[in-house]
Amino acid sequence: MTMLSLEGATVRFGARAVLDGVGLDVAEHEIVCVLGPSGSGKSTLLRVVAGLQPLDAGRVLLDGRDLAGVPAHKREVGLMFQDHQLFPQRDVGGNVGFGLRMHHVSKEQQGLRVRELLELVGLPGAAGRAVAALSGGEQQRVALARALAPRPRLLMLDEPLGQLDRSLRERLVVELRELFGRLGTTVLAVTHDQGEAFALADRVIVMRDGLIAQSGTPLEVWQRPADEFVARFLGFDNVVEGTVSGQVADTAWGKVPVPEGSSQGVRVLLVRPAGVRLVSVEEGLRCVVAARTFRGTHVAVRLQPEGAPSVEAACALREAPELGEVVGVVFEVGETVVLG
C-alpha cells in the first residue's frame, strides 16, 4: 500500500527549479533513500513533505490524502534534522517527550514512552541529562528518539548519520535498519553517502538538479546505473563512450566486450574496476601505472593508456603493479555495462 506519494512536485527558488516535477511513491513499511550530491534538491524534498516548504506545483499525498493546506504540525510525519536541532533549553527527556506533549499525551504515558524510546536508541536513563553535554552520536540518538516518540506515520531523516565518525556511522546504519524493520516504520531518508543509502534502503532514488535520475533497489542501481551521472556519482570513473555493435564496443580503450542484448549504436560504457584485468603488455591495452591507492581490502590502481581517458583497476595487494610500471589491460564482459 502506498503511504506517501508525490505527484509533479515542483519548488522554484527564483527562476531555478529546486524540485522539478518530482514523482515518487513510498510504500508502507518501505525504507526509501534519496541519494544525491548537495544542491540536488533532496533536502527540499523532505521539507516539502513535512510542510515546511510550500509547493509551487504538484501534490503531496499521505495515505491517499492531499496534504495541501495542512500545516506542518498537523501532518503527523517525523523529521530528523541534519544537525539534530535539539531544543537547547530542555533536557534529553524534555526533547524526546516534546512531540508527546504537543499531542496531549498524559504525563504518565509520556514518562513511559520516553523511557522506552531511550532504551530503544541505546541511551537508557539519559532523560535527565542536558543536551549540551551529549556527544554527537548521543545527540543523533536523542534526535531519533524524539522523532519516533509521537509514532509518526512516516519518518524522514535528513543526512541521518552525516556528522558522525565512520565506525559509528557503519554501526548505526545497521542498527537503524534493524530498528525500522522491527518497528515497521515507513522511512524516507536523504543522504549524499551511497554506502549509507545502500546499507539502509529497500529502494534508492538518485536525484540530480531537482530531477529523479534513477530509482531502484540498491542492487539494481549498483549493477545498472541509469546514466553517466549516476555511475560517476556512485564512484565509478571507468566511463567511456563507444560504438556498440553486437557484443563488442569500439572505444578509446580499444575493443571492449559487452554483455549479450546490450543496446546498440553510440553509447556510454561503464567497466567496474573489478572487471579491469592486468595482463602482460603484449596481450592488452598498453598502460602506465599513474597512481596507487591502498584501500584496505584491495589496491586501487590508476592506469593511463596513451591518448585515452585513464582506467581504474582493483588489484589484490600482492598483485598490484608498482608506480611507473607498464602493463597491459583487458576488460571482462561480466563487469561491463552499456548505460541507457
Add this chain to the structure above:
Amino acid sequence: MDIARTEVAARGTAPAAGRAKGAVLRGALLALPVFFFALFFAYPVAAIVARGLHVDGVWRFGQVGDVLADSGIRHVLWFTCWQALASTALTLLIALPGAYVFARFDFRGKQILRAVVTVPFVLPTVVVGTAFLALLGRGGLLDELWGVRLDTTVWAILLAHVFFNYAVVVRTVGGLWAQLDPRQEEAARVLGASRFAAWRQVTLPALAPAVAAAALMVFLFTFTSFGVVQILGGPTFATLEVEIYRQTSEIFDLGTAAVLTIVQFVAVGAVLAVHARTVRRRESVLRLVAPEITSRRPRGRGQWALLGGVLVSIAVLLVLPLGVLVQRSFDTAGGAGLGYYRALTSDDSGIFLVAPIAAIGNSLQYALAATGIAVVVGSLAAVALTRRDAGRIVRGFDALLMLPLGVSAVTVGFGFLIALDEPPLDLRSSWILVPLAQALVGVPFVVRTMLPVLRAVDGRLREAAAVLGASPWRVWREVDLPIVRRALLVAAGFAFAVSLGEFGATVFIARPDSPTLPVAVARLLGRPGDLNYGQAMALSTILMVVCAVALLVLERLRTDRTGEF
C-alpha cells in the same frame, strides 16, 4: 551547502497562499500595537500640533518658515544635533568596554554592579541634572576640592548624558555579547586572525545590530534631552525639547512649539528611517549560547587593567554623582541627619495635597501597570516583526515604534490633556492615563531588547517543533519564549525603570493628589529654600533605592532562570 539553501528557502519564496496566511497572522499580532499607538500617541500629538498651527479656522503653515528662519532657533537646532552626536560617541567610547567586561568577565559583585550602573538611567532627568550641578557646579564637590567648575561648559551636559545612558549600552550590547559563542572568535583566531582582527571580523559584525540599536537609543535620548540640559545648560545651551517647553509653558507660543515639535518629529523620523535600512541588512542568525559559559575570570595584566579601568570609570562617572546626591539628602542645616526624610511624611508644606512620601506608592502602582502594558504591546509587535518575510510596511512599523522616544514628552503629555478629554475617551480623571503615557516610552525598549534575540533564534528549531506537532502558538511558547525569557525580563525591567523615572509627560497629567516620585522631586526643586532642596534630594534618594531594589530582584530572577539555557 544544503543549509544555506534551506535558509534561502525559508526566507524567500512562499507562494501566494502562504504569504497571505502569514500576512493575516501578522496583522492580528500587530492590531493591538497599532491601535495603542494610533490612539495614545498619534492622536494626542496630532491634536496638539493642530492646536498650534490651526488658528481661527486657518492652517498657518507659513509659520514653519518663519520659525526656521529665526537665528536663535537655528542655533538651538545646531546645538541639539551636535551635542547628541557627541554624547552618543562619548557614551559608546566609555560604555563599550563596560559592556565587554560585564559580558565576558566574572568578578565579585558583578550582579550588584550591573544594577548600580542601571540606576542612573531610571533617575528623573531633573535629578540627574541636579546631581551633576552638585558635583560640577558652583559650590559643588569639584569646586570645593580644586576650584574646578564645569557647569558653564558643554562638558557637564555630555558627562551627564554618559551617566544617564551608560546602562543602555551595557544592557543592550552586553546582553547579546554575553550570549555570543566564543568559539566563533576562536575559529577566526585559528584561521590566522589576531585577537583584534578576530573581534573586528567576527564579533563586531554580530554585535553591530545591538550596537546600532544602543547608539540609536542614546542618540534619541540625548537629541530630546530635557531635564539635564534645562538645569546644566543655563542660558547658553538649549535643545529642541527645552525650547518646546519654554515656548509652551513660559512664552505660551503654541504655534512655535508646534513647529518645533514637527521639526523634532521629522528629524527623529529621518534618523529612524536610516537606522531601519542599515540594521535590517546586517541582522543575521547568530549562534547563541548560555552566558555562563562565555564569562570567566580575567586573565593576564591587560584584562585586569581593563576591568580596573571600567570599574574606575563607573566609580567616577556613575557612583560619585549618586554619592553626592545621597550625601546632600543627609546634609541638613544641623549636621548629618534624617531631617529631610522626616519632613517628607508631613503634608503641611502646602506643595502637595498629600505627604510627599505617598508618591512612592503612586509611582510603583503606575510603573507596574505601565510595564504590563508595555510588555504586552511590545512583545506582540516584536513577534510580528520577527517574521523573516516581514514586508516593507511592517518594517516601517518597526521604526515607527521608536518614535515615542524621539517625540517631545512635553508634547505627548500636553496632547493627552487636550485630546483625551472627551467621551468616549475621557481619561483625564482616570488613573490609567499616567501608565498609558509611561508605557509609550516603555514599548520601544521592549521591542528593541527582544527583536535582536528573537531574530537570532534558529528558524529550524521552530521547524523541528512544528514537525513534532506544535502549532504556531505552541512553537512560540516552547521554542522562542524560553530563549527570549531573559530578554523579556530585561525588557520588563527597562520598561519598569523608564516608567518610574518618566517626567516630561507625567508632569502634565499626574493629578495633584497623586504625584509620582519624579513629579514630587521637581516640585520640591522648584521651591526655594534648603528644606525643599533637601527633601528633593531625600526623595530622589528614595527613588534611587526603589529602583536599585527592583533591579536587584530582577537580576536575581535572571540568575535563577539562566540555568535552563
